[in-house]
Amino acid sequence: MSIELKELIEEIRREKEIEIGVIVEALRSALLSAYKKHFGSSENVTIDISPDTGRLKVLAKKKVVKEIEDPGIEIEKEAARKIKKGVRLNQEIEVEITPREFGRIAVQTAKQVVTQRIREAEREKIYQEYKEREGDIVTGIVQRSEHKTVIVTLGKIEAILPVREQIFGEDYRYGDRIKTYILSVRRTPRGPQIILSRTHPGLVRRLFELEVPEVYEKIVEIKNIAREAGGRTKIAVSSKDANVDPVGSCVGTRGARVNSIIQELRGEKIDIIPYNEDAVAFVSSALKPAQVQEVIVHKEEGGDGGHRSQG
Structure with missing residues (x-):
């Protein structure tokens, strides 16, 4: 099982480009769910995984006692000292309880849960990447049109160019490379949604x-x-x-x-x-080639209005 787990971790890291720490945490949670499903309560159980070897341990926290009343949460002092020297009564220690049957059934069950967790991690990674790029420019490839909304691929994710953000008269054809402005990025149940603009x-x-x-x-x-x-x-x-x-x-x-x-x-x-900080000169210049006859500057409320003429 250790070899299979190691290969699974490496495969996910390589193909999905997700940090090992995220993968291991997803596996730990998935295997804990698998343990609970097959072997009952997991309240005092933790999963330890070595990403380097794929070694898996199921550990249970147990209280050191003189006489055991509940073997699920207690361990005798002599047995405890074989695991950890110098342990005292009423202390808690971690005891390995990895079942022989845990093996492949647990890993297969875990894969299903891991797939979902990895998908969530991928979505969060994409969301954070593009959220930081709001207000930036991006080059994409036109993929298709859905009810006049243009779907643009940005590498591994699709973004949308709504009708309101399209330039009137522009024709967006399959395969066209276009530069767009990242207007907003938001979370949705189906993953991050990236809104693009050509009009901003x-x-x-x-x-x-x-x-x-x-x-x-x-x-x-x-x-x-x-x-x-x-x-x-x-x-x-x-x-x-x-x-x-x-x-x-x-x-x-x-x-x-x-x-x-x-x-x-x-x-x-x-x-x-x-x-030009001179509003009159600036407006006159901005309106060229039109000939400006007069510029009226309205000052802020409370100030005096005024105007200057341009011949």
């Missing part, structure tokens, strides 16, 4: 971080994004280095950087605007 402004931000080193290194900062997904996006940028042109960095030589992002967004227009 964060997708544009992450694409610029991938394409523009100055943005990734935070030399150029994206101050704000206004997006009509599939139509036009305007981003305001500033530079922390006076020698770095924020707009030029994002556009790239002959527009190479921004054109790469436009291509990923399938033709969505992108306007890159220098950020």
